[in-house]
Amino acid sequence: MSDQPLFSSRNPWFSISVGVTAGIAVLAAIIGLIWLPLAQPDLKLSGIWDAICSAAGVPRVTSQPNSIQPDFKTSDVVMTSEMLTKPSQVSIGRGATLAQRCAICHGPQGVSDANSPNLAGQFAAVTYKELNDFKAGARVNVVMSPFAATMSNQDMLDVAAYYAYLPRVPSSNLDLKLAAPQIVTTGAPMRNIAPCGSCHGDVDNKAGSPWLGGQSAVYIKAQLQAFASGIRRNDISQQMRNIARQMTAEEIDQVARYYEAQP
Structure with missing residues:
Protein backbone atom coordinates (compact mmCIF):
# COMPACT_ATOMS: atom_id res chain seq x y z
CA MET A 1 0.00 0.00 0.00
CA GLY A 57 -33.57 36.11 -7.79
CA VAL A 58 -32.04 39.50 -7.07
CA PRO A 59 -34.55 42.28 -7.90
CA ARG A 60 -33.42 44.56 -10.67
CA VAL A 61 -33.57 48.32 -10.32
CA THR A 62 -35.17 49.92 -13.35
CA SER A 63 -33.76 53.04 -14.89
CA GLN A 64 -37.09 54.86 -14.67
CA PRO A 65 -36.93 57.47 -11.90
CA ASN A 66 -40.70 57.53 -11.39
CA SER A 67 -43.28 54.75 -11.27
CA ILE A 68 -45.87 54.60 -14.04
CA GLN A 69 -49.14 56.12 -12.89
CA PRO A 70 -52.49 54.83 -14.21
CA ASP A 71 -54.39 57.07 -16.60
CA PHE A 72 -57.54 56.92 -14.44
CA LYS A 73 -58.45 57.96 -10.91
CA THR A 74 -57.86 55.38 -8.19
CA SER A 75 -59.37 55.02 -4.74
CA ASP A 76 -57.44 56.95 -2.10
CA VAL A 77 -59.36 55.64 0.92
CA VAL A 78 -57.15 53.87 3.47
CA MET A 79 -58.99 50.91 5.01
CA THR A 80 -58.44 49.61 8.56
CA SER A 81 -60.19 46.89 10.54
CA GLU A 82 -61.41 49.38 13.18
CA MET A 83 -62.56 51.99 10.70
CA LEU A 84 -65.94 53.57 11.60
CA THR A 85 -66.84 50.81 14.06
CA LYS A 86 -67.96 53.15 16.87
CA PRO A 87 -70.28 55.84 15.46
CA SER A 88 -72.09 58.28 17.70
CA GLN A 89 -75.88 58.40 18.05
CA VAL A 90 -75.79 61.93 16.64
CA SER A 91 -74.05 60.68 13.50
CA ILE A 92 -76.57 57.87 13.05
CA GLY A 93 -79.50 60.26 13.48
CA ARG A 94 -78.10 62.78 11.04
CA GLY A 95 -77.40 59.96 8.59
CA ALA A 96 -81.04 58.86 8.80
CA THR A 97 -82.12 62.31 7.64
CA LEU A 98 -79.59 62.43 4.80
CA ALA A 99 -80.51 58.90 3.68
CA GLN A 100 -84.07 59.92 2.82
CA ARG A 101 -82.92 61.03 -0.61
CA CYS A 102 -81.28 57.61 -1.09
CA ALA A 103 -84.55 55.73 -0.50
CA ILE A 104 -85.76 55.94 -4.10
CA CYS A 105 -83.04 53.44 -5.14
CA HIS A 106 -81.93 51.79 -1.91
CA GLY A 107 -85.31 51.54 -0.20
CA PRO A 108 -86.68 53.44 2.83
CA GLN A 109 -85.07 50.89 5.17
CA GLY A 110 -81.95 50.26 3.10
CA VAL A 111 -83.40 47.27 1.23
CA SER A 112 -83.81 47.76 -2.50
CA ASP A 113 -86.48 46.45 -4.83
CA ALA A 114 -84.73 47.87 -7.90
CA ASN A 115 -81.58 45.67 -8.06
CA SER A 116 -79.60 48.42 -6.35
CA PRO A 117 -77.36 47.29 -3.50
CA ASN A 118 -78.99 46.68 -0.13
CA LEU A 119 -77.30 49.00 2.37
CA ALA A 120 -79.06 47.93 5.58
CA GLY A 121 -76.45 46.38 7.87
CA GLN A 122 -73.61 47.03 5.45
CA PHE A 123 -70.25 47.73 7.06
CA ALA A 124 -69.89 51.49 7.53
CA ALA A 125 -66.37 51.49 6.11
CA VAL A 126 -67.66 49.92 2.87
CA THR A 127 -70.42 52.49 2.33
CA TYR A 128 -68.06 55.33 3.23
CA LYS A 129 -65.39 54.12 0.79
CA GLU A 130 -67.81 53.75 -2.12
CA LEU A 131 -69.27 57.22 -1.53
CA ASN A 132 -65.75 58.66 -1.47
CA ASP A 133 -64.88 56.84 -4.69
CA PHE A 134 -68.02 58.16 -6.40
CA LYS A 135 -67.20 61.67 -5.23
CA ALA A 136 -63.56 61.46 -6.37
CA GLY A 137 -64.41 59.81 -9.71
CA ALA A 138 -62.62 56.54 -8.92
CA ARG A 139 -65.99 54.85 -9.43
CA VAL A 140 -68.50 56.24 -11.90
CA ASN A 141 -72.26 55.88 -12.02
CA VAL A 142 -74.78 58.16 -13.71
CA VAL A 143 -76.95 58.27 -10.58
CA MET A 144 -74.48 57.99 -7.72
CA SER A 145 -71.74 60.28 -9.03
CA PRO A 146 -73.91 63.45 -8.96
CA PHE A 147 -75.30 62.51 -5.53
CA ALA A 148 -71.87 61.96 -3.99
CA ALA A 149 -70.41 65.10 -5.58
CA THR A 150 -72.48 67.31 -3.25
CA MET A 151 -71.76 65.36 -0.06
CA SER A 152 -69.24 66.52 2.54
CA ASN A 153 -66.98 64.09 4.33
CA GLN A 154 -69.21 64.30 7.41
CA ASP A 155 -72.26 63.57 5.27
CA MET A 156 -70.64 60.39 4.02
CA LEU A 157 -69.63 59.35 7.52
CA ASP A 158 -73.16 59.89 8.83
CA VAL A 159 -74.91 58.06 6.00
CA ALA A 160 -72.50 55.13 6.37
CA ALA A 161 -73.12 55.02 10.13
CA TYR A 162 -76.90 55.04 9.65
CA TYR A 163 -76.99 52.18 7.16
CA ALA A 164 -74.60 50.11 9.31
CA TYR A 165 -76.99 50.64 12.24
CA LEU A 166 -79.97 49.16 10.38
CA PRO A 167 -80.61 45.40 10.74
CA ARG A 168 -79.84 43.16 7.80
CA VAL A 169 -83.03 41.95 6.14
CA PRO A 170 -83.12 38.75 4.04
CA SER A 171 -83.97 39.15 0.38
CA SER A 172 -87.20 37.80 -1.07
CA ASN A 173 -85.13 35.01 -2.64
CA LEU A 174 -83.84 33.63 0.68
CA ASP A 175 -82.88 29.95 0.35
CA LEU A 176 -80.68 28.62 3.15
CA LYS A 177 -80.71 25.15 1.56
CA LEU A 178 -78.78 26.38 -1.47
CA ALA A 179 -75.31 24.86 -1.22
CA ALA A 180 -72.35 27.18 -1.46
CA PRO A 181 -70.49 26.78 -4.77
CA GLN A 182 -66.86 25.73 -4.71
CA ILE A 183 -65.68 29.18 -5.79
CA VAL A 184 -67.15 30.58 -2.54
CA THR A 185 -65.79 27.97 -0.12
CA THR A 186 -62.41 26.95 -1.58
CA GLY A 187 -61.85 29.26 -4.56
CA ALA A 188 -59.74 28.08 -7.48
CA PRO A 189 -56.08 27.95 -6.36
CA MET A 190 -54.78 26.92 -9.79
CA ARG A 191 -56.22 30.17 -11.19
CA ASN A 192 -55.09 32.25 -8.21
CA ILE A 193 -58.68 32.80 -7.02
CA ALA A 194 -59.16 33.00 -3.27
CA PRO A 195 -62.49 31.81 -1.79
CA CYS A 196 -65.11 34.55 -1.93
CA GLY A 197 -65.96 33.73 1.68
CA SER A 198 -62.45 34.56 2.89
CA CYS A 199 -63.14 38.26 2.32
CA HIS A 200 -66.91 38.63 2.15
CA GLY A 201 -68.03 37.05 5.39
CA ASP A 202 -68.70 33.33 5.01
CA VAL A 203 -65.28 32.43 6.41
CA ASP A 204 -63.79 35.80 7.33
CA ASN A 205 -64.15 39.46 6.48
CA LYS A 206 -61.42 41.78 5.28
CA ALA A 207 -61.48 45.53 5.80
CA GLY A 208 -63.34 47.21 2.96
CA SER A 209 -64.99 44.02 1.66
CA PRO A 210 -68.79 44.33 1.54
CA TRP A 211 -71.20 41.89 3.12
CA LEU A 212 -72.82 40.18 0.12
CA GLY A 213 -75.57 38.14 1.75
CA GLY A 214 -78.99 39.19 0.46
CA GLN A 215 -77.65 41.37 -2.34
CA SER A 216 -79.40 41.27 -5.70
CA ALA A 217 -78.03 38.60 -8.04
CA VAL A 218 -78.41 41.05 -10.91
CA TYR A 219 -76.28 43.60 -9.06
CA ILE A 220 -73.55 41.13 -8.03
CA LYS A 221 -73.30 39.71 -11.54
CA ALA A 222 -73.11 43.18 -13.06
CA GLN A 223 -70.30 44.23 -10.69
CA LEU A 224 -68.26 41.07 -11.30
CA GLN A 225 -68.58 41.59 -15.05
CA ALA A 226 -67.58 45.26 -14.62
CA PHE A 227 -64.49 44.24 -12.63
CA ALA A 228 -63.61 41.60 -15.22
CA SER A 229 -63.86 44.04 -18.13
CA GLY A 230 -62.09 46.85 -16.27
CA ILE A 231 -65.09 49.18 -16.40
CA ARG A 232 -65.09 49.23 -12.60
CA ARG A 233 -61.62 49.71 -11.14
CA ASN A 234 -61.90 51.23 -7.69
CA ASP A 235 -60.74 48.04 -5.97
CA ILE A 236 -57.58 48.71 -4.00
CA SER A 237 -54.58 46.77 -5.40
CA GLN A 238 -56.80 45.39 -8.21
CA GLN A 239 -57.75 42.38 -6.10
CA MET A 240 -61.28 42.10 -7.51
CA ARG A 241 -60.24 42.75 -11.09
CA ASN A 242 -57.60 40.04 -10.88
CA ILE A 243 -60.14 37.57 -9.48
CA ALA A 244 -63.09 38.44 -11.75
CA ARG A 245 -60.94 38.15 -14.88
CA GLN A 246 -60.19 34.54 -13.98
CA MET A 247 -63.79 33.56 -13.20
CA THR A 248 -65.94 31.76 -15.73
CA ALA A 249 -69.43 32.97 -16.66
CA GLU A 250 -70.88 29.96 -14.83
CA GLU A 251 -68.96 30.79 -11.65
CA ILE A 252 -70.17 34.40 -11.77
CA ASP A 253 -73.77 33.17 -12.05
CA GLN A 254 -73.26 30.71 -9.19
CA VAL A 255 -71.80 33.37 -6.89
CA ALA A 256 -74.60 35.83 -7.71
CA ARG A 257 -77.38 33.31 -7.09
CA TYR A 258 -75.79 31.99 -3.90
CA TYR A 259 -75.29 35.35 -2.19
CA GLU A 260 -78.77 36.54 -3.16
CA ALA A 261 -80.19 33.51 -1.33
CA GLN A 262 -78.24 34.19 1.89
CA PRO A 263 -79.40 36.25 4.90
Missing part, protein backbone atom coordinates in the same frame (compact mmCIF):
# COMPACT_ATOMS: atom_id res chain seq x y z
CA SER A 2 1.28 3.48 -0.86
CA ASP A 3 2.23 5.79 2.01
CA GLN A 4 1.16 8.82 -0.08
CA PRO A 5 -1.72 10.81 1.61
CA LEU A 6 -5.16 10.43 0.00
CA PHE A 7 -6.03 14.13 0.06
CA SER A 8 -2.87 15.48 -1.51
CA SER A 9 -2.11 17.32 -4.72
CA ARG A 10 0.53 14.71 -5.36
CA ASN A 11 -2.17 12.05 -5.58
CA PRO A 12 -3.22 12.02 -9.26
CA TRP A 13 -6.66 10.53 -8.53
CA PHE A 14 -7.44 13.23 -5.99
CA SER A 15 -6.29 15.98 -8.37
CA ILE A 16 -8.36 14.57 -11.23
CA SER A 17 -11.54 14.24 -9.10
CA VAL A 18 -11.21 17.79 -7.77
CA GLY A 19 -10.61 19.14 -11.27
CA VAL A 20 -13.61 17.29 -12.74
CA THR A 21 -15.90 18.43 -9.89
CA ALA A 22 -14.79 22.05 -10.26
CA GLY A 23 -15.28 21.88 -14.02
CA ILE A 24 -18.83 20.52 -13.64
CA ALA A 25 -19.66 23.26 -11.10
CA VAL A 26 -18.35 26.01 -13.38
CA LEU A 27 -20.22 24.58 -16.38
CA ALA A 28 -23.46 24.30 -14.37
CA ALA A 29 -23.07 27.89 -13.17
CA ILE A 30 -22.52 29.16 -16.72
CA ILE A 31 -25.57 27.27 -18.03
CA GLY A 32 -27.89 28.09 -15.11
CA LEU A 33 -26.88 31.66 -14.38
CA ILE A 34 -25.98 32.97 -17.83
CA TRP A 35 -26.98 30.83 -20.81
CA LEU A 36 -30.53 29.87 -19.72
CA PRO A 37 -31.59 33.42 -18.68
CA LEU A 38 -30.19 34.90 -21.91
CA ALA A 39 -31.94 32.21 -23.95
CA GLN A 40 -35.42 33.29 -22.75
CA PRO A 41 -36.96 35.52 -25.46
CA ASP A 42 -39.43 37.26 -23.10
CA LEU A 43 -36.83 38.19 -20.49
CA LYS A 44 -35.24 41.53 -21.35
CA LEU A 45 -31.68 41.55 -19.95
CA SER A 46 -29.01 44.19 -20.41
CA GLY A 47 -25.99 41.89 -20.06
CA ILE A 48 -24.31 38.97 -18.31
CA TRP A 49 -24.45 40.51 -14.84
CA ASP A 50 -28.14 41.24 -15.29
CA ALA A 51 -28.68 37.60 -16.30
CA ILE A 52 -26.84 36.35 -13.19
CA CYS A 53 -28.90 38.64 -10.92
CA SER A 54 -32.12 37.52 -12.57
CA ALA A 55 -31.27 33.82 -12.17
CA ALA A 56 -30.27 34.38 -8.54
Whole structure:
Protein backbone atom coordinates (compact mmCIF):
# COMPACT_ATOMS: atom_id res chain seq x y z
CA MET A 1 0.00 0.00 0.00
CA SER A 2 1.28 3.48 -0.86
CA ASP A 3 2.23 5.79 2.01
CA GLN A 4 1.16 8.82 -0.08
CA PRO A 5 -1.72 10.81 1.61
CA LEU A 6 -5.16 10.43 0.00
CA PHE A 7 -6.03 14.13 0.06
CA SER A 8 -2.87 15.48 -1.51
CA SER A 9 -2.11 17.32 -4.72
CA ARG A 10 0.53 14.71 -5.36
CA ASN A 11 -2.17 12.05 -5.58
CA PRO A 12 -3.22 12.02 -9.26
CA TRP A 13 -6.66 10.53 -8.53
CA PHE A 14 -7.44 13.23 -5.99
CA SER A 15 -6.29 15.98 -8.37
CA ILE A 16 -8.36 14.57 -11.23
CA SER A 17 -11.54 14.24 -9.10
CA VAL A 18 -11.21 17.79 -7.77
CA GLY A 19 -10.61 19.14 -11.27
CA VAL A 20 -13.61 17.29 -12.74
CA THR A 21 -15.90 18.43 -9.89
CA ALA A 22 -14.79 22.05 -10.26
CA GLY A 23 -15.28 21.88 -14.02
CA ILE A 24 -18.83 20.52 -13.64
CA ALA A 25 -19.66 23.26 -11.10
CA VAL A 26 -18.35 26.01 -13.38
CA LEU A 27 -20.22 24.58 -16.38
CA ALA A 28 -23.46 24.30 -14.37
CA ALA A 29 -23.07 27.89 -13.17
CA ILE A 30 -22.52 29.16 -16.72
CA ILE A 31 -25.57 27.27 -18.03
CA GLY A 32 -27.89 28.09 -15.11
CA LEU A 33 -26.88 31.66 -14.38
CA ILE A 34 -25.98 32.97 -17.83
CA TRP A 35 -26.98 30.83 -20.81
CA LEU A 36 -30.53 29.87 -19.72
CA PRO A 37 -31.59 33.42 -18.68
CA LEU A 38 -30.19 34.90 -21.91
CA ALA A 39 -31.94 32.21 -23.95
CA GLN A 40 -35.42 33.29 -22.75
CA PRO A 41 -36.96 35.52 -25.46
CA ASP A 42 -39.43 37.26 -23.10
CA LEU A 43 -36.83 38.19 -20.49
CA LYS A 44 -35.24 41.53 -21.35
CA LEU A 45 -31.68 41.55 -19.95
CA SER A 46 -29.01 44.19 -20.41
CA GLY A 47 -25.99 41.89 -20.06
CA ILE A 48 -24.31 38.97 -18.31
CA TRP A 49 -24.45 40.51 -14.84
CA ASP A 50 -28.14 41.24 -15.29
CA ALA A 51 -28.68 37.60 -16.30
CA ILE A 52 -26.84 36.35 -13.19
CA CYS A 53 -28.90 38.64 -10.92
CA SER A 54 -32.12 37.52 -12.57
CA ALA A 55 -31.27 33.82 -12.17
CA ALA A 56 -30.27 34.38 -8.54
CA GLY A 57 -33.57 36.11 -7.79
CA VAL A 58 -32.04 39.50 -7.07
CA PRO A 59 -34.55 42.28 -7.90
CA ARG A 60 -33.42 44.56 -10.67
CA VAL A 61 -33.57 48.32 -10.32
CA THR A 62 -35.17 49.92 -13.35
CA SER A 63 -33.76 53.04 -14.89
CA GLN A 64 -37.09 54.86 -14.67
CA PRO A 65 -36.93 57.47 -11.90
CA ASN A 66 -40.70 57.53 -11.39
CA SER A 67 -43.28 54.75 -11.27
CA ILE A 68 -45.87 54.60 -14.04
CA GLN A 69 -49.14 56.12 -12.89
CA PRO A 70 -52.49 54.83 -14.21
CA ASP A 71 -54.39 57.07 -16.60
CA PHE A 72 -57.54 56.92 -14.44
CA LYS A 73 -58.45 57.96 -10.91
CA THR A 74 -57.86 55.38 -8.19
CA SER A 75 -59.37 55.02 -4.74
CA ASP A 76 -57.44 56.95 -2.10
CA VAL A 77 -59.36 55.64 0.92
CA VAL A 78 -57.15 53.87 3.47
CA MET A 79 -58.99 50.91 5.01
CA THR A 80 -58.44 49.61 8.56
CA SER A 81 -60.19 46.89 10.54
CA GLU A 82 -61.41 49.38 13.18
CA MET A 83 -62.56 51.99 10.70
CA LEU A 84 -65.94 53.57 11.60
CA THR A 85 -66.84 50.81 14.06
CA LYS A 86 -67.96 53.15 16.87
CA PRO A 87 -70.28 55.84 15.46
CA SER A 88 -72.09 58.28 17.70
CA GLN A 89 -75.88 58.40 18.05
CA VAL A 90 -75.79 61.93 16.64
CA SER A 91 -74.05 60.68 13.50
CA ILE A 92 -76.57 57.87 13.05
CA GLY A 93 -79.50 60.26 13.48
CA ARG A 94 -78.10 62.78 11.04
CA GLY A 95 -77.40 59.96 8.59
CA ALA A 96 -81.04 58.86 8.80
CA THR A 97 -82.12 62.31 7.64
CA LEU A 98 -79.59 62.43 4.80
CA ALA A 99 -80.51 58.90 3.68
CA GLN A 100 -84.07 59.92 2.82
CA ARG A 101 -82.92 61.03 -0.61
CA CYS A 102 -81.28 57.61 -1.09
CA ALA A 103 -84.55 55.73 -0.50
CA ILE A 104 -85.76 55.94 -4.10
CA CYS A 105 -83.04 53.44 -5.14
CA HIS A 106 -81.93 51.79 -1.91
CA GLY A 107 -85.31 51.54 -0.20
CA PRO A 108 -86.68 53.44 2.83
CA GLN A 109 -85.07 50.89 5.17
CA GLY A 110 -81.95 50.26 3.10
CA VAL A 111 -83.40 47.27 1.23
CA SER A 112 -83.81 47.76 -2.50
CA ASP A 113 -86.48 46.45 -4.83
CA ALA A 114 -84.73 47.87 -7.90
CA ASN A 115 -81.58 45.67 -8.06
CA SER A 116 -79.60 48.42 -6.35
CA PRO A 117 -77.36 47.29 -3.50
CA ASN A 118 -78.99 46.68 -0.13
CA LEU A 119 -77.30 49.00 2.37
CA ALA A 120 -79.06 47.93 5.58
CA GLY A 121 -76.45 46.38 7.87
CA GLN A 122 -73.61 47.03 5.45
CA PHE A 123 -70.25 47.73 7.06
CA ALA A 124 -69.89 51.49 7.53
CA ALA A 125 -66.37 51.49 6.11
CA VAL A 126 -67.66 49.92 2.87
CA THR A 127 -70.42 52.49 2.33
CA TYR A 128 -68.06 55.33 3.23
CA LYS A 129 -65.39 54.12 0.79
CA GLU A 130 -67.81 53.75 -2.12
CA LEU A 131 -69.27 57.22 -1.53
CA ASN A 132 -65.75 58.66 -1.47
CA ASP A 133 -64.88 56.84 -4.69
CA PHE A 134 -68.02 58.16 -6.40
CA LYS A 135 -67.20 61.67 -5.23
CA ALA A 136 -63.56 61.46 -6.37
CA GLY A 137 -64.41 59.81 -9.71
CA ALA A 138 -62.62 56.54 -8.92
CA ARG A 139 -65.99 54.85 -9.43
CA VAL A 140 -68.50 56.24 -11.90
CA ASN A 141 -72.26 55.88 -12.02
CA VAL A 142 -74.78 58.16 -13.71
CA VAL A 143 -76.95 58.27 -10.58
CA MET A 144 -74.48 57.99 -7.72
CA SER A 145 -71.74 60.28 -9.03
CA PRO A 146 -73.91 63.45 -8.96
CA PHE A 147 -75.30 62.51 -5.53
CA ALA A 148 -71.87 61.96 -3.99
CA ALA A 149 -70.41 65.10 -5.58
CA THR A 150 -72.48 67.31 -3.25
CA MET A 151 -71.76 65.36 -0.06
CA SER A 152 -69.24 66.52 2.54
CA ASN A 153 -66.98 64.09 4.33
CA GLN A 154 -69.21 64.30 7.41
CA ASP A 155 -72.26 63.57 5.27
CA MET A 156 -70.64 60.39 4.02
CA LEU A 157 -69.63 59.35 7.52
CA ASP A 158 -73.16 59.89 8.83
CA VAL A 159 -74.91 58.06 6.00
CA ALA A 160 -72.50 55.13 6.37
CA ALA A 161 -73.12 55.02 10.13
CA TYR A 162 -76.90 55.04 9.65
CA TYR A 163 -76.99 52.18 7.16
CA ALA A 164 -74.60 50.11 9.31
CA TYR A 165 -76.99 50.64 12.24
CA LEU A 166 -79.97 49.16 10.38
CA PRO A 167 -80.61 45.40 10.74
CA ARG A 168 -79.84 43.16 7.80
CA VAL A 169 -83.03 41.95 6.14
CA PRO A 170 -83.12 38.75 4.04
CA SER A 171 -83.97 39.15 0.38
CA SER A 172 -87.20 37.80 -1.07
CA ASN A 173 -85.13 35.01 -2.64
CA LEU A 174 -83.84 33.63 0.68
CA ASP A 175 -82.88 29.95 0.35
CA LEU A 176 -80.68 28.62 3.15
CA LYS A 177 -80.71 25.15 1.56
CA LEU A 178 -78.78 26.38 -1.47
CA ALA A 179 -75.31 24.86 -1.22
CA ALA A 180 -72.35 27.18 -1.46
CA PRO A 181 -70.49 26.78 -4.77
CA GLN A 182 -66.86 25.73 -4.71
CA ILE A 183 -65.68 29.18 -5.79
CA VAL A 184 -67.15 30.58 -2.54
CA THR A 185 -65.79 27.97 -0.12
CA THR A 186 -62.41 26.95 -1.58
CA GLY A 187 -61.85 29.26 -4.56
CA ALA A 188 -59.74 28.08 -7.48
CA PRO A 189 -56.08 27.95 -6.36
CA MET A 190 -54.78 26.92 -9.79
CA ARG A 191 -56.22 30.17 -11.19
CA ASN A 192 -55.09 32.25 -8.21
CA ILE A 193 -58.68 32.80 -7.02
CA ALA A 194 -59.16 33.00 -3.27
CA PRO A 195 -62.49 31.81 -1.79
CA CYS A 196 -65.11 34.55 -1.93
CA GLY A 197 -65.96 33.73 1.68
CA SER A 198 -62.45 34.56 2.89
CA CYS A 199 -63.14 38.26 2.32
CA HIS A 200 -66.91 38.63 2.15
CA GLY A 201 -68.03 37.05 5.39
CA ASP A 202 -68.70 33.33 5.01
CA VAL A 203 -65.28 32.43 6.41
CA ASP A 204 -63.79 35.80 7.33
CA ASN A 205 -64.15 39.46 6.48
CA LYS A 206 -61.42 41.78 5.28
CA ALA A 207 -61.48 45.53 5.80
CA GLY A 208 -63.34 47.21 2.96
CA SER A 209 -64.99 44.02 1.66
CA PRO A 210 -68.79 44.33 1.54
CA TRP A 211 -71.20 41.89 3.12
CA LEU A 212 -72.82 40.18 0.12
CA GLY A 213 -75.57 38.14 1.75
CA GLY A 214 -78.99 39.19 0.46
CA GLN A 215 -77.65 41.37 -2.34
CA SER A 216 -79.40 41.27 -5.70
CA ALA A 217 -78.03 38.60 -8.04
CA VAL A 218 -78.41 41.05 -10.91
CA TYR A 219 -76.28 43.60 -9.06
CA ILE A 220 -73.55 41.13 -8.03
CA LYS A 221 -73.30 39.71 -11.54
CA ALA A 222 -73.11 43.18 -13.06
CA GLN A 223 -70.30 44.23 -10.69
CA LEU A 224 -68.26 41.07 -11.30
CA GLN A 225 -68.58 41.59 -15.05
CA ALA A 226 -67.58 45.26 -14.62
CA PHE A 227 -64.49 44.24 -12.63
CA ALA A 228 -63.61 41.60 -15.22
CA SER A 229 -63.86 44.04 -18.13
CA GLY A 230 -62.09 46.85 -16.27
CA ILE A 231 -65.09 49.18 -16.40
CA ARG A 232 -65.09 49.23 -12.60
CA ARG A 233 -61.62 49.71 -11.14
CA ASN A 234 -61.90 51.23 -7.69
CA ASP A 235 -60.74 48.04 -5.97
CA ILE A 236 -57.58 48.71 -4.00
CA SER A 237 -54.58 46.77 -5.40
CA GLN A 238 -56.80 45.39 -8.21
CA GLN A 239 -57.75 42.38 -6.10
CA MET A 240 -61.28 42.10 -7.51
CA ARG A 241 -60.24 42.75 -11.09
CA ASN A 242 -57.60 40.04 -10.88
CA ILE A 243 -60.14 37.57 -9.48
CA ALA A 244 -63.09 38.44 -11.75
CA ARG A 245 -60.94 38.15 -14.88
CA GLN A 246 -60.19 34.54 -13.98
CA MET A 247 -63.79 33.56 -13.20
CA THR A 248 -65.94 31.76 -15.73
CA ALA A 249 -69.43 32.97 -16.66
CA GLU A 250 -70.88 29.96 -14.83
CA GLU A 251 -68.96 30.79 -11.65
CA ILE A 252 -70.17 34.40 -11.77
CA ASP A 253 -73.77 33.17 -12.05
CA GLN A 254 -73.26 30.71 -9.19
CA VAL A 255 -71.80 33.37 -6.89
CA ALA A 256 -74.60 35.83 -7.71
CA ARG A 257 -77.38 33.31 -7.09
CA TYR A 258 -75.79 31.99 -3.90
CA TYR A 259 -75.29 35.35 -2.19
CA GLU A 260 -78.77 36.54 -3.16
CA ALA A 261 -80.19 33.51 -1.33
CA GLN A 262 -78.24 34.19 1.89
CA PRO A 263 -79.40 36.25 4.90
